[in-house]
Amino acid sequence: DRGSVQNSPKLYDVEYLMPVSLGTPSQQLNLDLDTGSSDLWVFSTLLKESMVNGQTLYNPNASTTSDKMEGYTWKITYGDQSYSSGDVYIDTVTIGDLTVSTQAVEAAKVVSEEFTADSDNDGLVGLGFGIINTVQPYKQKTFFEKAMPGLDSPVFTADLKAGAPGRYNFGYIDDDAYSGNITYVPVNSTDGFWRWVSPGFQVGSAGSFNSTRIHGIADTGTTLLLLPDSVCDAFYSQIASAEYEPSQGGYTFECGDPTVPDFYFGTANGQMIRIPGSYMSYSKTDTGSSRCFGGMQSDSGVGFTIWGDVALKAAFVVFDQGSEQLGWAEK
Numbered sequence: 001d002r003g004s005v006q007n008s009p010k011l012y013d014v015e016y017l018m019p020v021s022l023g024t025p026s027q028q029l030n031l032d033l034d035t036g037s038s039d040l041w042v043f044s045t046l047l048k049e050s051m052v053n054g055q056t057l058y059n060p061n062a063s064t065t066s067d068k069m070e071g072y073t074w075k076i077t078y079g080d081q082s083y084s085s086g087d088v089y090i091d092t093v094t095i096g097d098l099t100v101s102t103q104a105v106e107a108a109k110v111v112s113e114e115f116t117a118d119s120d121n122d123g124l125v126g127l128g129f130g131i132i133n134t135v136q137p138y139k140q141k142t143f144f145e146k147a148m149p150g151l152d153s154p155v156f157t158a159d160l161k162a163g164a165p166g167r168y169n170f171g172y173i174d175d176d177a178y179s180g181n182i183t184y185v186p187v188n189s190t191d192g193f194w195r196w197v198s199p200g201f202q203v204g205s206a207g208s209f210n211s212t213r214i215h216g217i218a219d220t221g222t223t224l225l226l227l228p229d230s231v232c233d234a235f236y237s238q239i240a241s242a243e244y245e246p247s248q249g250g251y252t253f254e255c256g257d258p259t260v261p262d263f264y265f266g267t268a269n270g271q272m273i274r275i276p277g278s279y280m281s282y283s284k285t286d287t288g289s290s291r292c293f294g295g296m297q298s299d300s301g302v303g304f305t306i307w308g309d310v311a312l313k314a315a316f317v318v319f320d321q322g323s324e325q326l327g328w329a330e331k
C-alpha cells in the first residue's frame with residue numbers, strides 16, 4: 001500500500017498543512033505533519049468556544065466509527081512552549097488515500113493561545129517515534145507506525161518547497177521528485193526524534209568546508225534552522241548588514257542585502273545540501289521595516305540543532321523508519 005498528499009505552505013513558509021480525513025462519514029481537517037513530535041491531535045467539539053478561532057473541529061459523536069478510549073488522556077508541550085491536551089478516541093484516519101482504520105485520534109479539550117491564533121491549523125500529525133507519544137495510561141502508535149506493516153516500503157518522504165505546494169509520500173520513493181542520488185545517514189531514535197549527525201558545513205560556494213559534527217533533528221514542525229552559535233557566527237559574519245538584535249530575539253539583516261550567501265550542510269559521502277541565501281530572509285522584523293529576521297538562528301536554548309523547514313525545503317528527505325535512516329537528496 002502507499003499514499004501521497006499535497007502539502008501547502010502558509011505565509012513565509014511558517015508551517016505546511018495537509019488535508020486529512022477522519023471518521024465516518026469523513027471529516028476533513030488541515031493538519032501539520034510534525035516529525036518533531038508523535039501525537040496525532042485535532043481541534044475538536046470538546047473545546048471551549050473561546051479556544052476556537054476558525055479551525056475545523058473533529059466531532060467524534062458525528063462519526064459512526066469512533067470509539068472513546070475511556071480513561072485515556074494526553075497532554076503535550078512543544079519546543080516553542082505551545083501546548084494542548086484532551087481525550088482519546090479510536091477512529092479511521094486517511095492521509096492521501098492511505099487509511100489506518102484504528103488510529104488513536106487525540107481530541108483537544110485545551111489548546112494554548114498560539115494554536116487558537118493559528119486559524120488555518122486544525123491540529124498535528126506527529127511522525128516522530130511512538131516512544132514519545134504522550135497518551136496515558138498507555139502510549140499510542142503514530143499514524144506511520146500503524147500504517148507501516150502494510151506499506152510497499154517502510155518509508156515516508158517530505159518534499160517541502162519555498163512558497164509553493166509540495167508533497168508527502170508514504171510507502172514509496174518517487175524517483176522523479178529529486179535530482180542526483182539520495183545519501184543516507186544513520187538515525188538515533190532513542191529520544192523519539194529523527195536525530196542524526198552532519199559532518200559539517202560551508203558558507204558560500206567559495207567558502208571552505210568546516211568539518212565539525214553537528215548533532216540535530218530533522219523537524220518538519222519547526223519553521224527555522226537552529227544551529228550552534230559558532231555556525232551562526234560564521235554565516236552572519238559574511239553578511240554586511242547582519243547583526244544580532246536581542247530586542248528582535250535573534251540575527252537580522254537588511255532584506256535586500258546582496259551579500260547573503262548560500263549555506264551548505266554535509267550529509268554523508270561528501271554530499272552537501274545547498275540552502276539558497278534567499279531562504280535565509282525569513283520575514284520582515286516589523287511592518288514597514290527594511291530589516292529581515294534570519295532563517296538561521298541559534299540553537300543555544302534547545303541543546304541540539306533543529307533542521308527545520310528552512311533546511312528541509314532545500315532537499316528531498318526520506319524518513320526511513322524500517323532501517324532508522326534519513327535520506328537526503330537535492331531537487
Ligand SMILES: O=C(NNC1=NCCC1)c1ccc(Br)cc1
Nearest residue numbers: 034036078079080219221222302
Ligand atoms: O516542538 C517541536 N517540534 N514541533 C513543533 N514545534 C511547534 C509545533 C510543532 C520540537 C521538537 C524537538 C525539539 Br529539540 C524542539 C522542538
